[in-house]
Amino acid sequence: METKHRVTQQSSRSGYLPTNGNGNGYAPVASYDDETGTAEEVVEEVAGASEASEATDYGAGATAEATTVDDATGHRPISSPVSRSTSASGENGMSDESAAETDTESTYESVEGWQESQSTEADAETEPVIEASYADVESTGNEEFFGILAGILLPLAKAVLPTLAGAAVKQGGKLVKSIVRGKKPRLSPAILQMLRQQGVNPLIIKQLELGEESDGEAMDSESDATDETSVEALAQQIEALEVVIGADDRVQVQNTTAVPWKRICHLRIQAANGKLYLGTGFFIGPRTILTAGHCVYIHGQGGWPRQIVVTPGRNAASTPFNPITATAFRSVQGWVNGKSRNYDYGVIQLPKNASVSPSIGSFGFGQFPDQFLLDKRLNTAGYPGDKPAGTMWFNGRKAKAVTSRTITYDLDTAGGQSGSPVWFKDPAGRRVVVGIHTNGASSGNSATRITKPVFDNLKKWRNEGSSMA
Amino acid sequence: MGAIRGIVRDTREKALADVTLVIMAGPPHPDLGAVTDASGKFEFGSLQPGRYVIKAYGPVESDDLPVRVQAQQTAYVEIWLEAALPTPKEDFIDGSNYVGEENYFGEENYFGEEGSQ
Known part of the structure; x- marks a missing residue:
């Protein structure tokens, strides 16, 4: 296999298209304090029994965004222009069908091939990181496009630091043929010292030193020409990527017709401007x-999508349930108008005339205190674009951090998993969604947290859909 | 914010549709997968400035493709995917359990037809 690519930079047409949707004028919802309340209370709330209204604190810990959105308007629902009537009908929502699941595991999903040991956080952060990375070094490459920095560091960059390779490519030329070198990494003591000064993990430095010693060759004289800026970039990249260069511990879900997998849907999104997304x-x-707000309202691509094809439980070419084309979407002002990551959630309402199997059921969802979330093992499954087309993949791990509106974790995800459920399993075996996966990042992937305002909107939208069934 | 736009072709310059593009690393970004349209084009919009790594998944996978996104700039990426050639079948055969093909039998290893007269 061979790949070529070329990268150029040009000024973009800046700005975003105006919102196409119109607000429905829901009043601001009741606020709450997520540090209070027992697990039992919130479990009751999942079933719609608790409607406690408590104090609020949304200011701290919010993920930075250029646009500031206050909560009074941020969670105000907004619909796509083609939406139907949004009259909600009381509290006649579905029961939590997942409660009927017979899986005996209390807090963790059971997937063929999944090992409990894979879920330990230490996996992604301990020493074997370097070994695993070096194992990827390919052999025998003849193409040389890079400047001095690349000549020295590229073998390492290819194996450990994909983004550093980017810097090397830009130094070297426009047209790039596959970036492969066979030699072991060799770094001069001067570079290693600079990396130390940049605060790179000592374990990684040690590995680099060992790599040099085992090579047994003198450093190329040109290596000394590496400037501090480049080394600083290398240091930053090493630190940034530490959490993502561990083993890929995702497991493919084979039986997508079972609970809860059949409730997870592949989305093929056609944006208003015709662009396609997964x-x-x-x-x-x-x-x-x-799903994620950015699945139902795509900034820069015309806003509300032209359509989304929803395929429950898709498994490669197999579609155990009918794919359904949807054109009615909901999100909130904070996402549609404010474009704030903290409000990145929305729903797809399937058409009334579409045949939806009642056997699919639905996830429960709820809002929970910080420590409750940190203590739980979280699960996610979705359709990552880096795996065979239309295959569902599962991963589970504890959360790394929570803010008032987000949950951050080292769950492995990839493009295409936006909108995946992030759930835990309670002792009764019920699956309860606590977040909607939205963002990938080298520093940690994250979900929009289900807070009280989110919870209230989801109930409204669920009842809206129920009333059309 | 910036963006990455691009086009995916095969090595005969034919646009490739239904190729999935994924951001493999970079600053926080929406975890959408982009899919090439009939003209082979794709786009990741609303990206924070920074260094990204994208990868194409079509008939074959691309390498990791580093792209730098700058504020109010669009990085244009052209990708050519070349299908892997089929691996040549090995002709070597271990002789220990193999009797080679023969086209002619000499006298020393030929037994003539026999039958009762």
Whole structure:
């Protein structure tokens, strides 16, 4: 296999298209304090029994965004122009069908091939990181495009630091043929010292030193020409990528017709401007698919999509349930107008005339205190674009951090998993979604957290879908 | 914010549709997968400035493709995917359990037809 690519930079047409949707004028919802309340209370809330209204604190810990959105308007629902009537009908939502699941594991999903040991956080952060990375070094490459920095560091960059390779490519030329070198990494003591000064993990430095010693060759004289800026970039990249260069511990879900997998949907999104995207969603009601806000309102691509094809439980070419084309979407002002990551959630309402199997059921969902979330093992599954087309992949791990509106974790995800459920399993075996996966990042992937305002909107939308069933 | 736009072709310059593009690393970004349209084009919009690594998944996978996104700039990426040639079948055969093909039998290893007269 051979790849060529060329990268150029040009000024973009800046700005975003105006919102196409119109607000429905819901009043601001009740606020809450997520540090209070017992697990039992919130479990009750999942079933719609608790409606406690408590104090709020949304200011701290919010993920930075250029646009500031206050909560009074941020969670105000907004619909796509083609939406139907949004009259909600009381509290006649679906029961939590997952409660009927017979899986005996109390807090963790059971997937063929998944090992509990894979879920330990230490996996991604301990020493074998370097060994695993070096194992990827390919052999025998003849193409040389790079400047001095690349000549020295590229073998390492190819194996450990994909983004550093980017810097090397830009130094070297426009047209790039596959970037492969066979030699072991060799770094001069001067470079290693600079990396130390940059605060790179000592374990990584040690590995680099060992790599040099085992090579047994003198350093190329040109290596000394490496400037501090380049080394600083290398240091930053090493630190940034530490969490993602561990083993890929995702497991493919083979039986996508079982609970809960059949409730997870492959999304093929056609934006308003015709561009195509992949995402994931999941049932929270008979006709309501919860997903990321950026799946139902794509900034810069015309806003509300032209259509989304929803395929529950897709497994490669197999579609155990009918794919359904949807054109009615919901999100909130904070995402549509404010473009704030903290409000990145929305739903797809399946058409009334679409045949949706009632056997699919839906996920429960709820809002929980910080420590409760940190203590739970979280699960996610969706349709990553780096795996065979249309295959579902699962991963589980504890959360790394929570803010008032987000959950950050080292769950392995990839493009296409936007909108995946992030859930835990309670002792009764019920799956309860606590977040909607939205963002990838080298520093940690993250979900929009289900807070009280989010919870209230989801209930409204679920009931809206139920009323059309 | 910036963006990455691009086009995916095969090595005969034919646009490739339905190739999935994934951001493999970079600053926080929406975890959407981009898919090439009939003209082979794709786009990642609303990206924070920074160094990204994208990868194409079509008939074959691309290498990791580093792209730097700058504020209010669009990085244009052209990708050519070349299908891997089929691996040549090995002709070597271990002789220990193999009797080679023969086209002619000499006298020393030929037994003539026999039958009762």
